Amino acid sequence: xxxxxxxxxxxxxxxxxxxxxxxxxxxxxxxxxxxxxxxxxxxxxxxxxxxxxxxxxxxxxxxxxxxxxxxxxxxxxxxxxxxxxxxxxxxxxxxxxxxxxxxxxxxxxxxxxxxxxxxxxxxxxxxxxxxxxxxxxxxxxxxxxxxxxxxxxxxxxxxxxxxxxxxxxxxxxxxxxxxxxxxxxxxxxxxxxxxxxxxxxxxxxxxxxxxxxxxxxxxxxxxxxxxxxxxxxxxxxxxxxxxxxxxxxxxxxxxxxxxxxxxxxxxxxxxxxxxxxxxxxxxxxxxxxxxxxxxxxxxxxxxxxxxxxxxxxxxxxxxxxxxxxxxxxxxxxxxxxxxxxxxx
Numbered sequence: 001x002x003x004x005x006x007x008x009x010x011x012x013x014x015x016x017x018x019x020x021x022x023x024x025x026x027x028x029x030x031x032x033x034x035x036x037x038x039x040x041x042x043x044x045x046x047x048x049x050x051x052x053x054x055x056x057x058x059x060x061x062x063x064x065x066x067x068x069x070x071x072x073x074x075x076x077x078x079x080x081x082x083x084x085x086x087x088x089x090x091x092x093x094x095x096x097x098x099x100x101x102x103x104x105x106x107x108x109x110x111x112x113x114x115x116x117x118x119x120x121x122x123x124x125x126x127x128x129x130x131x132x133x134x135x136x137x138x139x140x141x142x143x144x145x146x147x148x149x150x151x152x153x154x155x156x157x158x159x160x161x162x163x164x165x166x167x168x169x170x171x172x173x174x175x176x177x178x179x180x181x182x183x184x185x186x187x188x189x190x191x192x193x194x195x196x197x198x199x200x201x202x203x204x205x206x207x208x209x210x211x212x213x214x215x216x217x218x219x220x221x222x223x224x225x226x227x228x229x230x231x232x233x234x235x236x237x238x239x240x241x242x243x244x245x246x247x248x249x250x251x252x253x254x255x256x257x258x259x260x261x262x263x264x265x266x267x268x269x270x271x272x273x274x275x276x277x278x279x280x281x282x283x284x285x286x287x288x289x290x291x292x293x294x295x296x297x298x299x300x301x302x303x304x305x306x307x308x309x310x311x312x313x314x315x316x317x318x319x320x321x322x323x324x325x326x327x328x329x330x331x332x333x334x335x336x337x338x339x340x341x342x343x344x
Contacts, residue, residue, distance in 0.1 A: 029239075030103050030236075030242040031075075031241050031242045031292070034075060034103055041084045041103045042106055043093060043102035043106065044068065044086065044087060044088065045087070046087035048064075048208055049062075049212065049322065050207065050315050051063045051065075051204065051316075052085070052107070054085075054087075062315050063128070063311060063312065064108070065085065066305050066311045069304075070249050074291075074293055074297040074301060077296075088105070093107055094115075094121075097235070097236060103235070103242070105121075105233065106233045108202075108205075109232070111126065121236060122236070122237055122239070123232050124232060124243055124247040125250045126232045127232050127233065128204070128232070128329060129228075129231075129327070130204050131203055132201065132226050132227040134148065134198050134224075135198060135206045135210060135219055135221045136198040136199075137220075138219060142220070143220075143222070145226070148174060148198055149174050151197040151198055152176065152179055152195075152196040152198075153176055153177070153196055153197065153198045154179045154181060154191045154198070154199045156181055156183060157181065159201075162180065168226040179195065184201060188209050202229050203225060203324075216321070233250070241291075241292075245291050251343070252280060252340075253302075253307055254338050254339070255340045256298075257308040257309040258332070258333055258340070259274075263303055263306040266302045270283055270299070276342060276343050279343050279344060280298050281302075282294075308331075309331075312324075
């Protein structure tokens with residue numbers, strides 16, 4: 001190969017390498033980019049009742065929406081006009097995060113090995129313990145998965161729900177007929193048309209679907225779940241400072257729930273709270289400097305949005321359309337799995 005051609009190839013490879021380094025370093029400075037921009041770009045699901053939905057006035061609400069707001073509050077002291085919500089589909093969510101179209105993804109996404117390692121994303125904790133469940137019409141008097149013996153079940157073809165159902169029913173010697181559909185919407189329509197006895201998907205999806213049914217009280221979501229689906233916020237690999245901030249936003253919400261610090265009484269904890277509470281709320285020490293935030297960042301989150309339990313109850317709880325019980329999503333000291341490292 002001529003020397004000139006070799007030089008051209010080497011220069012081309014060097015240019016690609018430099019551009020890659022620049023791209024990675026640019027993506028790794030998300031916190032600085034967000035501060036300079038003045039708002040965060042948060043990827044959420046489109047029209048997922050209880051988690052992320054937009055009303056006729058263009059205002060977003062939901063469990064995932066409030067977490068995006070909490071991140072914004074930690075940086076800017078308030079959420080108003082500080083979050084751009086980017087609705088993403090199942091197919092578009094990962095490319096949008098990978099290429100920097102959003103700063104973080106908070107979109108009912110299960111934390112799994114391949115997504116963590118192969119897709120090179122960092123999951124920053126679990127903000128909702130989900131699992132595959134079943135919904136049936138109340139008039140069929142199905143109160144347990146074992147009551148589905150000889151039933152027909154609608155589910156999405158090729159989904160994890162299909163594999164989970166096959167294994168669970170085989171293990172428990174339950175005979176059933178599956179009706180495989182192409183999408184969640186289609187499977188819900190078949191179920192409502194009476195073409196199957198039960199509908200299966202993740203608990204959150206079933207609860208959201210039930211809320212859209214004209215007569216939701218005629219249907220029941222069974223208590224049992226047959227899979228682990230831990231959901232949580234995620235970012236790109238290599239953005240440690242940004243990851244630390246989002247991780248501790250989640251932990252603050254969990255610790256506040258654990259200690260009973262709410263939007264209504266947080267001011268009392270400024271004076272009378274224990275040492276950990278006062279460290280977290282910025283009264284004692286300079287812990288906020290480690291995250292390059294103001295001392296009152298955690299206080300501001302709790303004051304505006306409340307603790308984890310308040311956010312759950314407002315968007316998903318038993319007095320909402322979804323009517324979900326806390327279940328595993330209680331603090332560890334109340335019989336749940338929510339657990340945060342100590343703030344010290």
